[in-house]
């Protein structure tokens with residue numbers, strides 16, 4: 599794990615890349631962010647799984663983003679998760695950077711309703727809310743105060759991705775009352791569709807009816823999903839501030 603702290607004071611924002619070693623956009627963005635000077639507050643930049651990066655693999659022993667809060671006496675990823683939890687547990691906000699091999703728009707992932715406030719500040723239009731039963735409570739963002747993952751599209755340019763992260767950092771500095779609420783589409787993942795005998799051609803975020811169930815596919819075509827065809831989501835709202843207020 600590589601860690602760098604920039605600035606001092608509140609809010610403390612953690613930015614994590616390469617929880618999955620072969621998703622290099624995270625480390626590319628962090629390399630660029632190393633040179634910025636936080637106007638207010640401070641940043642912890644973390645490049646997570648360097649071993650897996652060297653081998654161009656998602657992970658060495660276990661998927662790191664499925665073993666939080668980690669175990670100091672566990673395998674490589676479990677120990678890493680424990681170390682990362684320690685660093686990021688004190689952050690006010692955490693932004694965790696991923697990329698997908700699926701043919702999809704970039705989207706934001708949240709597992710807690712509190713995190714939707716942070717998701718509002720990211721200039722990406724789609725938010726995918728993972729129900730606890732799907733997220734299984736073992737991802738990084740389940741174990742920080744207010745965290746989101748960003749799943750960048752496979753064809754996003756590093757420059758564009760960097761601008762999105764910078765814009766979000768800027769927005770965090772805006773007092774909440776004056777931050778404009780961008781309109782977002784929110785999807786809630788309620789089930790997983792396993793690969794079976796049928797091989798339907800699905801399109802991510804395009805309403806689909808399959809075996810009597812109508813849903814929006816998410817992460818269809820992700821090569822790292824060995825048994826999963828896609829996640830099944832419902833469209834919840836385009837007004838998250840109303841939908842999720844005080845719940």
Ligand SMILES: [Zn+2]
Nearest residue numbers: 618621696697
């Ligand atoms: Zn990932």
